[in-house]
Amino acid sequence: MATSASLCCFMFLGVFVFVSADQEVISGQNVTLPCHANSKIPIIAVKWSRADLGEKYVLFYRDEQFVPVNQHPSFKNRVDLQDKEMKDGDVSLILKNVTINDAGTYECQVAQREPNQEIANLKIINTSKLSVVPPGQTRGHTEDGGKEAGSVGLKVGVTVFSLLFVVAVGFAV
Known part of the structure; x- marks a missing residue:
């Protein structure tokens, strides 16, 4: 029983990590979407x-x-690229003056020349979800200016804490 609780917690934490990678910015700002490739292989x-x-x-x-x-x-x-020389495999994207139309899921693909390989194909390295809110509106607020019941971060944090507490109690028993 303790094993299934640990697995559940690990799976939930895996989802939590994915959710925390999403970005939300206010329209008009600049944003950097992260992407890092293996720095030991030349990026083509x-x-x-x-x-x-x-x-x-x-x-x-x-x-x-x-x-x-x-x-x-x-x-x-x-x-623009954060680093055109792609040092340390950094191929992060800088998106300037973000608009509502920029919201969506971005995919980073990289072609690297492996030893003894003639053709380097693009491979998906990372995806980033970008949410854009109009100026004056921030996370945790509704369009009419009222507060939502709670922010996603708070809900996820409380859920993770509760789940970890249950797992810890399960191991103690």
């Missing part, structure tokens, strides 16, 4: 995309330059 290309954009992408960087050919028009002159 980086592509940031969003599924709802179809064949268009947010950013494509190859051969030390941006490739604007299929970039979605709404991202032109608004995106």
